Amino acid sequence: MAMRRMYSRTKITAAESADLWERWKRGEGLHAIGDALGRWHTSIAAHIRPSGGIRPPARHRSLRALTLAEREEISRGIVEGRSVRAIARALGRAASTISREIGRNGGSRRYRAEASDQRAWKQALRPKLCKLAIHGQLRQVVITKLEEKWSPEQIAGWLKRSHPADEARRVSHETIYRSLYVQA
Template identity: 45%
Template sequence: MRDYGFSPARQDEIRKRWREGQSFSLIGRALGAPMQHARRFLYQSGGVRLAPQARLERHLGGSEREEISRGLAAGEPARQLAERLGRSPSTVSHEIARNGGRDRYRAAPADAAAYERGRRPKQAELAQRPVLRALVEAKLAACWSPEQIAGWLRWQFPGDTSMQISHEAICLSLYDPRRRQAIDRSLTRRLRSARPMRRPKIARRPTGRGIIRGVVSITDRPAEVEDRRVPGHWEGDLVMGARPSVVATLVERTSRYTTIVALPDGIKAEQVTPHLTRNLLGIPPRLRRTLTWDRGRVMAEHQAITAETGMPIYLCKPCNPWRRGTSENTNRLLRQYLPKGADLRTFSQADLDAIAHELNHRPREIHGYRTPAEVYADPLKPAHPRRARRPVP
């Protein structure tokens, strides 16, 4: 494996932080190295921890095998050797039988053979069973998960252990670089996550980026917003095109008047906020009351928008688009002009204004076939002054 300039100690630190759930950016900053190098280093192992081979204390060592060899040459029985070494008699007798018996036992070859037997991983199960391997690859290609494959095999071949395998063994065959010859690694793209390496089981630590602070829930929104009688309450959302192109929409709840905002810089909060603030400031002050948005990271700077525009922003709970029904319905109408596969970066703000103008001048049944533009203009009309009464003669 390539070390990318990381010492063994730093390699262990990368693996440790990855298992703790830290992101690549946090790992890179902690080690003072580019995050790409940490990602590429872990990518080689598929996110699987490669534990170095080590001898355990409960296993026989080289010096103990020398004692066994000398004792056998002197004619000592296995039980006497075991007592002298402080080992179980069965451990010593198995060691002798495994390595040629009393007449052919030699310490150095026995120690080398034990080390070879202890190497991990051993040949993968799928590499030893070509029929099972072909069946597993076919199911992975059909987008089955490893858990589904393992469970189906137990059900399909209940008495045949040669046609059964655990889901963990399938995952290791996909991700562990020491086992990848057992199965086509490109099949990771057929998994639901489509990730090239495994993620740690522990929850990933938050990095602090995109966290929405000071959230004001939609449940705190004024009651007048619900009945739509008071104009000036808006809903907002993002409309995605071909990644990463996107635009924002602002819809007034009472009139359904729509504004489309170009987002040429991206969809991060710091990129969206200036464009959104500028368009909100273009709304007449008497129609600038509240804004309701989805609880996405794009609203991480909602407090700055409120401070600039004076509009409180209320955020829905995650996965509750129905709480912004006006915005969702409008986005559906906009798909006539902004298809899902279109590159929305090719639309200038003038193009988006033309689309919004056309949409705002289409009659709506809910308004008695008046247009959203007409209903939106009603509260902006000046009030007629009352005529002065003539004095009674």
């Protein structure tokens, strides 16, 4: 009776990803790469497929984005009881930037620098799905209006007037054009 190999089901690490792409560049097949990394060949294919088999560029943080060190300073400032303005002044950042950072990451009672930084990296992933791809009901409304020969600008304006308080039910004309372009 043949022994069955046990492969890892955990997420591919950065080091494994680098090795995977080097092996792919050398022309190794999915099964060979999978065997070398202790992964199923389907996991290797799923890692390669989103970028079309071309190694994606290394991710880097925007110069405008908060760094982990800045987030740690925010966390220390909160613990010390400093005001948002005092923290912002110490970091050379706008108070609104610090306030938004704290607000979107649990508020002053639950803010954690490491978790906030990981969330920021995750949120920055590209490509993001288009709003019309996510919200089926909104997509159907846009399709109906396009079939009625409305322009994307007219649809965007109508949605804004029809749902002034509901951001989820609105979409920009650029998003509609982008969706049309991708589908064509």
